[in-house]
Amino acid sequence: MLRHLPLALAVLLVTLVTPPLAAAQPLVFTAIPDEDETRLQERFQAVADYLAEALDVEVRFIPVTSYAASVTAFRNNQVQLAWFGGFTGVQARQLVPGSRAIAQGVEDPEYRSYVIANRATGLEPHDGDSAPEALRGLTFSFGSQSSTSGRLMPEYFLRQDLGASPDELFERVGFSGNHSRTIAVVQSGAYQAGVVSYKAWENEVASGSVDDERVRVIWETPPYPDYQWTVRGDVDERFGEGFTDRLQQALLDMNDPELLASFPRSGFVPAENDDYREILEVAQSLGLLDE
Template sequence: MSRRPALALVTLFVTLFVTLAAAPLAVANTLVFTAIPDEDETRLQERFQSVAGYLSEALDVDVRFIPVTSYAASVTAFRNNQVQLAWFGGFTGVQARQMVPGSIAIAQGVEDPEYKSYFIANHATGIKTHEEDTAPQALRDVTFSFGSQSSTSGRLMPEYFLREHLGASPEALFERVGFSGNHSRTISLVQSGAYQAGVVSYKAWENEVASGAVNLDQVQVIWETPTYPDYQWTVRGDVDARFGEGFTQRLQRALIDMDDPELLASFPRSGFIPAENADYQELVEVARQLDLLD
């Protein structure tokens, strides 16, 4: 073999080796985050791609958003270190932090300490708006859709209030019980009459109404729950070891400093404030009462 082809071959192998060696480093230096798929997937993609760009600039690191197909998948990705940061609902955040010791809630929306759910009904049911502090008795024996099985506002807290106020499990209260998977689908199912009633995040309802996706001649809010803590940003406890000392504090600061009106409107939140794990103890206790958490 002549010297020139031999040299070219050596160069090829060196280039290949350097490329393969650099690939894990590039991944290791990328902050990857996800979010529970609580609403229409297209809107979620647009929202969080913009958030990725904002965080990348604020933190001076590569930041990537990856979508997941279910609430449970967001927790699994966090547990497996496929993502280091997640926009969780209250209950999924509790689950994730239980699975990954050392993980912490670092930020929440201004509205999240006093979140609430809306019970909605198809107009054909004849159920009227209920303004009492307890869930309406008129919900008995209807067909009913929750959201995701792991949703705080679409399942956990609504089920707790139903049991507390009406004295029975959903299976005993309703003619048929379903789980739509997210708030947008719950609204569609109740609006179409596939289910007579359901429960959704109040923010998701307001978002869908604002986007024109809700026909208020077909579906309406009939009751709003008492408030409870909900959404938050949770980060793995090992990110400082990966991205440098003080990274968690920098990340928290970047989230709290997010003030772009378009970014905030897409959540929708008026801003972000600090959060900590203890803020969600109420959800831990409710989940244990419902046998949804060890």
């Protein structure tokens, strides 16, 4: 049929009926599995729906089983966008040149960790700037080995304040895998103390998962930068010029109270790679990242 039409009209028709390459490719994202997996799936599917509408592209969320797996998926281009912690974001951006931190929660530049203890230890809340000496000799659980708030920064503060490595400080050291599990193992008494993201603690308290007669917060760390959205540097080639800017703006415009509560964040603000230089330097000082 097209051979009977003028060439220009034929080209126009082909253009109209053939979807652009970008539309045929979904934007795929993931997130570090820092809390209960079912809750993560629910919250990030809602984010996928929001982004799909805002960007007019198909958006898919894929869960991962570990912090390391989120970095691997980003490196291998299985995902183009990720909600990373501070440390996993640094790892990912080093592995994928040109990738960028583009947004963070309003609370993320001043993030904190809570050291928690089973009530049977008798430990009381400690208001000092330094980690409490009373932690020495206890059994202690971190979260994931790659967690900023559940391992990296708390370990740094413990070493700095108490002058010893975790293996020297504690009778036994464990890694639960995520914040929800850390709360569970300390609450049960499997570990006497542990460290969690303050936001994860607030989430678990709000959901009714914390028994305050069995576990309590005993110390709050100094602040540090943490979570952020990081995007691969080649997304504009995949989805069209200016896509990164549109994606960043969609994240900054996310204002639905239910979506924000699921993070939980009060909103999102711009971020850039240099915001996480402190995390890079701490990770290098602990030997957790190549120089």
